[in-house]
Amino acid sequence: MDNQRKKSVGHKKIEIKKIDKASNRQVTFSKRRQGLFKKASELCVLCDAHVAMVVFSPSDKLFCFGKPNNIDTILNSYLNETTEFEDVNSLDNSSTYEHEEYNRQYEEALKMLELEKKKLADVKILNKSDWWNDSIDDMSIEELQQFMVSIKELRSNLDQPMLCRTMEFLDLDE
Amino acid sequence: MDNQRKKSVGHKKIEIKKIDKASNRQVTFSKRRQGLFKKASELCVLCDAHVAMVVFSPSDKLFCFGKPNNIDTILNSYLNETTEFEDVNSLDNSSTYEHEEYNRQYEEALKMLELEKKKLADVKILNKSDWWNDSIDDMSIEELQQFMVSIKELRSNLDQPMLCRTMEFLDLDE
DNA sequence: CGATCTATCTATAACTC
DNA sequence: TGAGTTATAGATAGATC
Numbered sequence: 001m002d003n004q005r006k007k008s009v010g011h012k013k014i015e016i017k018k019i020d021k022a023s024n025r026q027v028t029f030s031k032r033r034q035g036l037f038k039k040a041s042e043l044c045v046l047c048d049a050h051v052a053m054v055v056f057s058p059s060d061k062l063f064c065f066g067k068p069n070n071i072d073t074i075l076n077s078y079l080n081e082t083t084e085f086e087d088v089n090s091l092d093n094s095s096t097y098e099h100e101e102y103n104r105q106y107e108e109a110l111k112m113l114e115l116e117k118k119k120l121a122d123v124k125i126l127n128k129s130d131w132w133n134d135s136i137d138d139m140s141i142e143e144l145q146q147f148m149v150s151i152k153e154l155r156s157n158l159d160q161p162m163l164c165r166t167m168e169f170l171d172l173d174e
Numbered sequence: 175m176d177n178q179r180k181k182s183v184g185h186k187k188i189e190i191k192k193i194d195k196a197s198n199r200q201v202t203f204s205k206r207r208q209g210l211f212k213k214a215s216e217l218c219v220l221c222d223a224h225v226a227m228v229v230f231s232p233s234d235k236l237f238c239f240g241k242p243n244n245i246d247t248i249l250n251s252y253l254n255e256t257t258e259f260e261d262v263n264s265l266d267n268s269s270t271y272e273h274e275e276y277n278r279q280y281e282e283a284l285k286m287l288e289l290e291k292k293k294l295a296d297v298k299i300l301n302k303s304d305w306w307n308d309s310i311d312d313m314s315i316e317e318l319q320q321f322m323v324s325i326k327e328l329r330s331n332l333d334q335p336m337l338c339r340t341m342e343f344l345d346l347d348e
Numbered sequence: 349c350g351a352t353c354t355a356t357c358t359a360t361a362a363c364t365c
Numbered sequence: 366t367g368a369g370t371t372a373t374a375g376a377t378a379g380a381t382c
Contacts, residue, residue, distance in 0.1 A: 010355025184372025
């Protein structure tokens, strides 16, 4: 009978740790990457923010997201503002005794900064290898079509021209 | 009376378009940025993925997120795989009549690729200007403290060492 | 595989303090 | 301003096709 079939157990709570089963991991990745990009899009539209994102999947697929229209414009305004920050800093200097406490945190921050710089260096290497062209040249026509479908879906979701790109490379081992 | 007070109307449906009121926009940005970073973290942990993300807020604050431990490792394995893609492509070439249809899409894809490359160039400029150091030097001690708190919160949420960084600059006009 | 469904879980808009 | 609350919208785990 139809109503004898258990329709669905629904969305069970899951622990945030690496999913063991590779197939489940891949499915979850696909769903959550989609969700992440959608959230990023919404943030951009709702709050007039700018997001650039690079995601490497467990199976070494590469996904990129960006609404980068005018990063340089934002950069310029940021550079203009930095001159004013100095005034604010000198105000903070009046309470000198708090500095020592914060100095440790500052040191810790600098260490993380080193890691971040290392990350960005990696991104630069990625750029220099010209993988944008390499990868699209090596994409199969089918994959390219799928890629365009993804873009069009996202476009219609946002109901506006959007600079979003999704690249998928074939799984050769599954 | 207490039960006369309307507790909350809850989460109303909202249209995805720029929020007019600046204060609301800022609040929504803060909440949703937090949510976006959390989602990115979960994706990394659950699926063993790698995410690097840069967010510019409407008020020109800068937020970064990354789990970049070994991007170069992933890059290497990616470069190794690309040689095999050519075999797959030659298989697709057997059905030649489908190519013309897809060529338009290919052209369109290349155009978007140009935009993406422009974006990455902007990121490179950002890198060359050494804003990592510039900005932390210009951060007030208070902001730096807040930054460290954010990192520690995220660390405890993930319950593991994590390469995540959040930078906030003072609002001078509010 | 990918698409769909559905019950749940999670994120969050509006509100309060 | 920032931190909590609540109810609802939205995301998604597991199942099915």
